[in-house]
Amino acid sequence: MRKQGYWGFIFTFPFLLQLVVFFIFPFLFSLYLTFTKWDLFNPPQWVGLKNWIQFLSRETFWLSLRNILYFSVLFIPLQTAFALILAYLLNRQIAGKALFRMVYFLPVITPWVAGGMIWLWIYHNDYGILNWLLERLRLSPVDWVRSGHWWIVIGSIAVVNIWKGAGYSMVLILAGMQNISNEMVEAARMDGASGWTLFAKITLPIVSPMVYMVMILSTISAFHAFDVFLVMLGDITAVADRNMVPNILIYRDAFMNFKMGGASAMAWGLFLIILAATLMQKKLEKRWVHYE
């Protein structure tokens, strides 16, 4: 090994150590746990494929998967579209631009507890503004987060997550838009492009790598969604099966019911699903993402 390489290794050693201790070891250990029964306090016992078979045949897991897929279908495209529109509007020459950027970014830095409280008030059956509006329109009120219909509950929660996450995605896309050179826009204008054509033919292709990144990040965060469900559904011990999502199920099994093996198997199942979704998006990338 050359001397420089040796020093390089020494300097990166603390980071490698951290990687091994906090990432590689837990990653592999959790894989091992999927084949064991472990209550956290006593040594793990080998049970073979039992945990995998058990979680695949568990109704609650499939319900949670249905919910998170529905959540993703709402959340990913709507958040991306919303962020794209906001970024496009805020990239124009308008008065008070800095103020609007801040306003749309504010939910990102608002703590979940505070944001969740606001939305719970908006959704409140008796005092909420949404039901108040419905009442004014002579429509019957909706039980937004306590409905017996899972699709209303999960849909309402997806809206909250879009509100919270769109600002971050907007900043990423906005950064991409600001890289578009004035010359290119001017040239397009001289050729007669304006409005929608300018957006669809110039802006969108140029920011498509950013949009793609936002979609990948949104997909991962959708499958990871935990805080939003925790805050909106209230007591974690009282989440109905019809409103369950994988992360709450995993958390509950692992840390409340001390079933680390089963929880690890579910976590790995979820990991494989996210991997498949991301690979699928990667495959479709070539069709619409434009790199200069």
Added chain:
Amino acid sequence: MKALKIAFTSILIALSVAACSTNQTENKPSGGNAPNTDNPPPKEVELKIGLPGGYDITSKKIIDGFQAKYPNIKLEIEEAPWADFTTKIITRIAGNNPPDIWFQENAVILGYGARGVAENLEPYIKRDLKTEDYAEALFSARTADGKVYGIPHGINAGALAYNKTIFQENKIPFPTDDWTYQDMIDTAKKLTKDTDGDGKPDIYGFQTGNNITLGWLPWMKAAGGSALDASLTKAAFTDPKSIEGLTYWADTINKLKISPSRELAKTGKFFENGKAAMVFLQYSSQVPINKNNPDMDWDTVKMPVGFNGSRFVPMVVNEWMIYSKAKPEAKEAAWTFLNYYLSDEAQTFLSESGASLPVKKTALEAVEKMTFKPGNKKAYTEGIKEAGGTLDENPTWNEWRAAANPILDDIMDGKRSPEEGAKEIQQKVQAILDENQ
């Protein structure tokens, strides 16, 4: 000279006997054989005590009193809000780094006992305590095989609290200890009023609880049902009496409309704000009520007599447990702490704090004479003696409760009928009980 020799030899023999006896005491293994706490070892010991809820729950006077009495035991106190403590403690145990002694809910402690985390305190109790000096609740953490995994931090019982002003304004006599659930419902109907004419009640006669302690379980027991059978291994939700109790419970909101709904109750403290005339109230709740609403005129009577003619007083008993893998000397020190905790002095400090009712009978009697509200503390103390019962607790209590809770919420919200809901709960709870047999 001879006399001097005899005296010298006697002193030597006396010293050797003393030395031997000291060695015998010190060499006793902890755990199986309880240590002798009459003569605490003079050597310094470190004891890590976990205080969930900090000094709001564990009176500082107890800690200071213990420290003054046992200066050789150096306390390392770890206090945290209850929720943070209970979240962290699991990973701390998994990492073999929890405090030597702390307290949690009885059911959690039973679960820790089943997993070998909590020390069996039965030998210690047998050796050092006169059990007849304590309320039966001392043994709330006893399992079927006789092991005892915790010492009560205190008893938090339920009673029927009522707002005197609302009763007086409506010229209705106050509740009594002889009241039945039916009396309570009938009176609540009279007290529920829409004062501003918007079609919605502004004062409710009763506020129904949604949890196991003050909500659905007392109603099920009032009809003669229960969550689990006596062996705590079979679910009893589909027992017709249990369903009957659930029906009475949900009807208070959905049919009789004498109670605010679950969602409404979440956003307003109805009893505290004088918007509900009656509520089932745990003993510890008087601390925030007396602090935040000192002028409110209220009192308590015993939990009403059930529809089946018998009374049930729900009790939450949090327990102190000793970590089974703590060092032997730390276990000894922890038991010394518990022994002090159960002494007259510490039990009096506990009573004065108002956070919980003591388990020592003498201190329990003294509570009745205390002057803070509620005036009638016998509703709790005598209620416990007459009909105190824990909440069908077993090592899987948290797990089966989590399975039942969302369905019970649906029943309370009127989204599902008690019969239909009970059927589903029965299936889920029984599966959990079977899996953990």
